[in-house]
Amino acid sequence: MIYNVTIEGTEYRLELDLAAGKWRCLLDGSEVEMDAVLARPDVLSVVMEGNSYEIKRERIEADLRIWVGDRPYTVEVRDPRSLRGRKLRADHGNGARHLVAPMPGKVVRFLVGENSAVEAGQGVVVVEAMKMQNEIKSPKRGIVLKLAVAEGAAVNAGDVLAIVE
Amino acid sequence: MFKKILIANRGEIAVRVIRACRELEIPSVAVYSDADRVALHVLKADEAYPIGGAAAAESYLNLEKILNVAKRCGADAIHPGYGFLSENAKFAQACADARIKFIGPSPPSMEMLGSKTRARQEMEKAGVPVVPGTSRGLESVQQAKDVAAKIGYPVMLKAAAGGGGKGMRRVGAAKELQAALEAAQGEAQRAFGDGELYLEKAILNPRHIEMQVLADEHGNTVYLGERECSIQRRHQKVLEEAPSPLVDLDMRRRMGEVAVRVAKAARYWNAGTIEFLVDQEKNFYFLEMNTRLQVEHPVTELITGLDLVELQIRIAAGERLPFRQEDVLIRGHAIECRIYAEDPDNNYFPSPGTITMLLTPAGPGIRLDSGVYEGWTVSIDYDPLLAKLVGYGQDRAQAVSRLVRALEELFVAGIKTNVGLFRRILGDGDFRSGKIDTGYLERLLGAEVGCEVASTERGGGKSEAANVAAVAAAVFAVLDATSKASSNGSGPADAGAGAGASSWKRTARVEGLM
Numbered sequence: 001m002i003y004n005v006t007i008e009g010t011e012y013r014l015e016l017d018l019a020a021g022k023w024r025c026l027l028d029g030s031e032v033e034m035d036a037v038l039a040r041p042d043v044l045s046v047v048m049e050g051n052s053y054e055i056k057r058e059r060i061e062a063d064l065r066i067w068v069g070d071r072p073y074t075v076e077v078r079d080p081r082s083l084r085g086r087k088l089r090a091d092h093g094n095g096a097r098h099l100v101a102p103m104p105g106k107v108v109r110f111l112v113g114e115n116s117a118v119e120a121g122q123g124v125v126v127v128e129a130m131k132m133q134n135e136i137k138s139p140k141r142g143i144v145l146k147l148a149v150a151e152g153a154a155v156n157a158g159d160v161l162a163i164v165e
Numbered sequence: 166m167f168k169k170i171l172i173a174n175r176g177e178i179a180v181r182v183i184r185a186c187r188e189l190e191i192p193s194v195a196v197y198s199d200a201d202r203v204a205l206h207v208l209k210a211d212e213a214y215p216i217g218g219a220a221a222a223e224s225y226l227n228l229e230k231i232l233n234v235a236k237r238c239g240a241d242a243i244h245p246g247y248g249f250l251s252e253n254a255k256f257a258q259a260c261a262d263a264r265i266k267f268i269g270p271s272p273p274s275m276e277m278l279g280s281k282t283r284a285r286q287e288m289e290k291a292g293v294p295v296v297p298g299t300s301r302g303l304e305s306v307q308q309a310k311d312v313a314a315k316i317g318y319p320v321m322l323k324a325a326a327g328g329g330g331k332g333m334r335r336v337g338a339a340k341e342l343q344a345a346l347e348a349a350q351g352e353a354q355r356a357f358g359d360g361e362l363y364l365e366k367a368i369l370n371p372r373h374i375e376m377q378v379l380a381d382e383h384g385n386t387v388y389l390g391e392r393e394c395s396i397q398r399r400h401q402k403v404l405e406e407a408p409s410p411l412v413d414l415d416m417r418r419r420m421g422e423v424a425v426r427v428a429k430a431a432r433y434w435n436a437g438t439i440e441f442l443v444d445q446e447k448n449f450y451f452l453e454m455n456t457r458l459q460v461e462h463p464v465t466e467l468i469t470g471l472d473l474v475e476l477q478i479r480i481a482a483g484e485r486l487p488f489r490q491e492d493v494l495i496r497g498h499a500i501e502c503r504i505y506a507e508d509p510d511n512n513y514f515p516s517p518g519t520i521t522m523l524l525t526p527a528g529p530g531i532r533l534d535s536g537v538y539e540g541w542t543v544s545i546d547y548d549p550l551l552a553k554l555v556g557y558g559q560d561r562a563q564a565v566s567r568l569v570r571a572l573e574e575l576f577v578a579g580i581k582t583n584v585g586l587f588r589r590i591l592g593d594g595d596f597r598s599g600k601i602d603t604g605y606l607e608r609l610l611g612a613e614v615g616c617e618v619a620s621t622e623r624g625g626g627k628s629e630a631a632n633v634a635a636v637a638a639a640v641f642a643v644l645d646a647t648s649k650a651s652s653n654g655s656g657p658a659d660a661g662a663g664a665g666a667s668s669w670k671r672t673a674r675v676e677g678l679m
Contacts, residue, residue: 001646003639007631014639018647025636032632036640042522042578044637055637056522058578066634066641070573070588073634077642102508103517104545130515130549 006076096165097139101155105129109151110162116144118164125161138164166482167191167242167266171235172206174246175225177536177552178458179206182244185474194240196231198224200544205536212238219546225249228256235265242266242481244474248548251457252279268481270456274431278454282325282363284431288451291430293423296442296450298365306343309364313342316366322346324353325361330400332356335367368450370602372443373397374409375455376424377465379476380434381486388421389469390495392461394440395601396590398513403583403606404590405461406500407468410561410599411443417495420449427454436462436477460503460553463532467499467557498561500568500591506549508581515549518542521579526571530557530564543580551582561599565591 005012015026025034035047044055056067065072108126112118123135124144138144145163149155171194172182179195183206186193195210200219207213214237216230217223224230226249235243243260245251245267254275260267269275278284285300297316302325303309313320313336322345324332332353334345346362354360372395380386393409394402412420424439431454438459440452462473480486508516523539535552543549554575556568569591572584590596593609 001639001643003642005635005638007635007638010627010631012627012632012635014635016639016643018643023640027632027636032636034636036637038644043524044640046633046637046640048633048636053633053637055633056524056576056578057637057641058521060579060581064638066638067576068630068634068637070585071630073631075634075638077638079642102511102514130517130545130547132515134512134514 002080004078004080006078007073096145096163097142098160099124099136099138099162099164101127101136101157101159101161103129103157105155107149107151107153107155107161108133110147111135112144114144114147118142118144124164127155127161136161140164167478169194169212169238169240170242170244170268170478171196171231171238171240172210172244172246173225173231173250174244174248175201175204175206175536175547176550177205177534178246178248178460180209180536181534182246182474183209185472185478188472189475189478191478194234194238196225196234198546200546203541205538205541214238219544221249221546228253228259232259232263232265235260236263240265242268242478244268244477245457247457247460252455254279266481268477269435270431270433270437274433275456277431278433278456280325281323281327281453282361284453285363285451287430288427291426293427293430293451294449296365296368296452299363301363302361303346303364306346309346310339310342312364313339319367321365321367322349322362323365324349324357324359325363326357326359327353332360332362333400368442368444370445370604371395372409372411372602373402373440373452374412374420374443374449375438375440375459376420377459377462377473378424378428378433378437378439379473379480379486380428380437381480382434382483383485385486385489386425386428386433387486387488387490387493388424389465389471389473389493391417391420392438392459392464393601394461395603396596396606397603398606398610402461402503404500404502404587405464406498406561406564407464408495408498410601411447416447416449423449423451427451435480436473460550461501463534463553463555464499464501467532467555468495468497469493470496497557497559498564499555499557500561500564501553501555502568502572502587503550503583504552504554504575504577505583506543506551506580507583509583509585510581513583515545516543516581517545517549518580520577522576523578524574524576526554526574528567528571528574530567531555531571532557551577554587565597 001016003014013028017024023034025032033049037045039045042057046053046055053068058065064075066075105127108128110125111123118138120141122138124138125136126133142164145165147162148160169192170186172179183193192211195207195213196216197207198219214234243265250256254272257267257275258272282300282302285295288295299312319335319337322334332349334349336342336345349362350360374391374393376391377389391409391412392405392407394405396404427439436458438455441449442452443449466473506516507513519542520539525533532555533552537551556564558564558567572587
């Protein structure tokens with residue numbers, strides 16, 4: 001099977017075959033001596049050219065993370081035969097950005113008003129969760145178009161708190 | 166000895182107390198909120214009773230409900246843990262009225278030490294060094310200005326009922342005083358229902374060092390050595406160690422003797438902790454006394470070989486201290502990391518969720534006091550402390566090495582944690598040479614931004630570890646595809662596929678339970 005793997009902007013092409021318990025592995029076209037066995041769900045023992053690695057797989061929200069020892073890699077795996085293309089993250093463009101609650105909590109107060117100018121990294125709203133107050137910061141420089149909830153309101157993860165353009 | 170002990174708490178500290186009960190062969194009673202039906206402390210206790218809604222005010226802070234459970238199940242003692250009702254003198258008094266032993270100090274001791282201004286007055290009377298400032302609540306802005314002018318700026322405004330940095334302000338000059346006073350007063354009023362403030366001189370880059378004491382109800386009081394707690398963020402401790410790299414034998418004796426004097430002035434019994442601020446000339450000043458077991462008590466247990474929770478229970482049962490001051494020996498070095506469910510990429514914002522995988526460290530010199538397990542969902546309703554990882558060694562360097570090794574073994578998936586922060590601290594040159602004060606962590610985190618950028622830039626190339634990650638990601642994809650294919654057919658799944666399928670089933674079960 002062939003997979004294209006992207007790690008931190010770098011592409012890898014993997015060709016893998018598993019037959020009778022033995023792996024054949026081509027990494028970017030060159031053969032790599034490799035053995036991989038699932039030790040338990042989401043934990044893989046990889047022995048590659050004599051080196052032993054304990055690999056852990058983790059899914060957080062939409063991200064897939066592969067841990068090599070204590071170093072996490074955010075990974076995208078694509079099957080080139082699959083017709084489903086992958087959209088780039090919508091986040092990077094200009095235009096309106098939504099500030100969303102990262103977790104359920106309570107809106108304590110807004111630090112800016114509607115139509116005020118904010119810098120990137122400036123606090124916009126304070127949300128209290130797990131006994132701690134935390135500032136949600138503007139991802140970009142712009143104007144606060146809208147405060148989407150009232151002070152004191154309970155919010156769920158993903159709820160839009162404010163819109164900055 | 167007690168017939169049955171109720172633990173009025175949750176999380177890792179409830180589990181810690183249940184363990185001590187087990188060892189003493191005393192039946193333990195857990196109480197739980199709606200969010201904690203399958204919490205670890207409920208699983209480990211001998212008996213368990215629901216006490217209401219997930220919000221702490223409806224459950225773990227509801228003293229009537231907890232007392233009713235204690236009466237109903239026949240508990241003759243209550244251990245309050247830390248936080249929640251542990252420093253609530255009314256609760257301790259209500260226990261006494263119900264003829265249930267509160268495992269902690271007497272209500273009058275708690276009341277005296279609970280008010281920081283009253284504690285300061287008593288300690289000044291007892292000849293205990295306190296930070297220069299007022300020992301009574303401030304009456305007017307003018308009075309505050311007069312005192313501040315006398316002791317010199319910068320000064321700290323603090324809430325008499327305070328804790329956790331709430332109602333606290335640093336004031337650099339006279340013109341900032343009025344605004345700071347009003348802000349701190351409002352914050353204290355909201356947080357503690359008491360706006361009383363006092364003022365003390367701000368100490369530049371202080372260390373925060375505390376002394377553990379233990380006293381029985383027959384007038385015997387000992388100190389068990391200090392803990393270095395300077396590594397803090399937003400006035401919350403992150404990493405603690407014992408002994409402090411700063412404190413030598415003579416300083417430990419002097420601090421210990423002052424701590425015993427504090428405890429005696431408060432007619433204190435059971436376990437308690439005296440917090441000191443230490444300035445750059447190694448002068449130490451009484452800050453406050455915490456009238457409960459501390460989160461960081463394990464580091465003291467490791468270097469003294471004592472079990473503080475067991476001793477708390479024995480003392481509450483009326484036993485005398487089984488040793489004298491000269492029998493207390495400090496051996497080796499211990500460091501504790503508080504593992505929190507926090508997102509380091511989002512300003513250490515609490516990060517609740519389901520723990521999908523938990524691999525725990527073990528081996529020489531490692532202790533893990535945990536309140537969670539694989540499959541447990543960390544709730545938004547409580548403090549995000551997951552576990553305390555403690556490393557012990559014959560000296561500080563060995564404790565650090567063991568902790569670094571254990572942090573490599575520890576793996577938590579599904580939620581974000583601050584584990585990476587400890588790798589940074591333990592590898593940092595200033596930490597290794599003991600150059601720490603209460604500003605240390607903010608400085609490290611400030612400097613960290615630059616390092617992060619640099620490492621991302623370097624990450625562009627294909628390192629060996631990245632190659633392995635790429636191979637592993639593809640292997641997982643192959644195994645997933647194989648597992649899907651074989652689960653559609655009738656044949657038995659191969660090892661990898663079988664494990665994958667059961668992982669799905671387990672997740673479904675866990676989510677069904679939640």
